[in-house]
Amino acid sequence: MDVPLPLLLGSIAVSIAVCYLIFVRNGAAGKRRPLPPGPRGWPVLGNLPQLGDKPHQTMCALAREYGPLFRLRFGCAEVVVAASADVAAQFLRVHDANFSNRPPNSGAEHVAYNYQDLVFAPYGARWRALRKLCALHLFSAKALEDLRAVREGEVALMVRNLARQAAATAPVVLGQEANVCATNTLARATIGRRVFAVDGGEGAREFKEMVVELMQLAGVFNVGDFVPVLRPLDPQGVVAKMKRLHRRYDDMMNGFINERKDGGKPDGFAAGEHSNDLLSVLLARMQEEQKVDGDGEKVTETDIKALLLNLFTAGTDTTSSTVEWALAELIRHPDVLKEVQHELDTVVGKGRLVSESDLPRLPYLAAVIKETFRLHPSTPLSLPREAAGDCEVDGYSIPKGTTLLVNVWAIGRDPAMWPDPLEYRPARFLPGGTHAEVDVKGSDFGLIPFGAGRRICAGLSWGLRMVTLMTATLLHGFDWALANGETPDKLNMEEAYGLTLQRAVPLMVQPVPRLLPSAYGLWNWSSYCRCKLR
């Protein structure tokens, strides 16, 4: 974009003045206690240019230099980064009430219906009501149990589809298969039907790309969010992309709602199956003119679209990319794969697929899932929080308005917490291991892939159940060979940064069925034998 020089210079001058005023104010506040240490930043932009293309890794390195609580400046915004379990616990347990809001950002404004969603809703009655709605209809113990057959059915469908593909020579893009499964499962629970054909197709690829694009855009530290006068200029083009993406999501959400209003269904999809799926409940509330929080505004179509958007974006790629990382780690660690398959064969046998009722009897599998979350948390910097008031943490002043980033990725690799932190070793979570009692549900701050405190992931119970069931079923159902002549020791494990942690190179595999054909619902022995013999 061409920006006239006088306008640019004027903008920078105003930015310097605004930032200076903020520093003077924060300097006065900081007299009581020092601000946390941190690297010196650039004029105006602060530390933004130093973040690199993988900010969670840069911030991990900075923690080694400045300690587990350090300070950055993004334009005019004060930022603190928590990079140890102890410091994270200070923020998310001791001071959680003070950090229960999210800072303003262009993603919430331009994609998430101007903060009308759940993820970015200000902490208060409306946020509470939205969480309650989700808990009641999707994530409570009862709702989870009611929807168990949906999850098991969709996972079985994915596995059957993979068993069919195993007879072909084309490699499978595992993340894509897992994404179709995660998305269809969530869709059946929320809008009462699948959104993709089981083998995915173009629509599924497009949807995954949309979620990945959203996560990439949300992961960009947008200069316009931090240097107010540069905001209208949108120097990185992020806002323009967000607006375009929002229109595509909005079309999709309108499609879901209009189809339900018309009582119809698009070609090729099963009719709606739940008269009490989340969409039905929300539409009924809208028609009855009920209020979201019993007190504020009535439920509107925008509320419904914003909530569905949250669920479809926060709940799909997070789940499928964790499954993809798990499979990649197990392909690299055949001894661990053998151990987990032995456990699965012993508990489940070879004549059927894994069911959710098997999961409590699979401790080694549970350890595999924890170890995967430790090394590959799907949101490496969690979601940001904002200080509602001044507070003190670890002897440092944290002024009101400071943005908090919790480096979940760095905490999972902290050598002070985890012996041999870079080694994939699930046994550390088994009885007798160094971390036998640790779980991922927000009370052990060394392992918080779902965050912690009041704003902990709303879909934790669903996400954890899906990741565990999908991984278990894939490991039980197949042996895995890498495609394209790749060898396990050379498998590329690089990360591509976004708000969620994608693999830089998607995992391409050849599944080789290892159960009786009837377990997959396959009765065609010839196609089964062909894939067994390859």
Ligand code: HEM
């Ligand atoms: C592997 C799966 C998942 C991971 C690792 C994950 C991780 C996270 C994290 C780190 C946060 C921020 C928590 C914080 O601020 O402390 C979050 C928030 C959230 N997640 Fe998840 N998530 C997953 C699956 C899901 C699913 C399946 C859904 C819904 C279908 C979901 C919906 C949400 C929502 C609505 C929030 C915002 C909560 C709030 O602001 O109150 N997530 N998630």
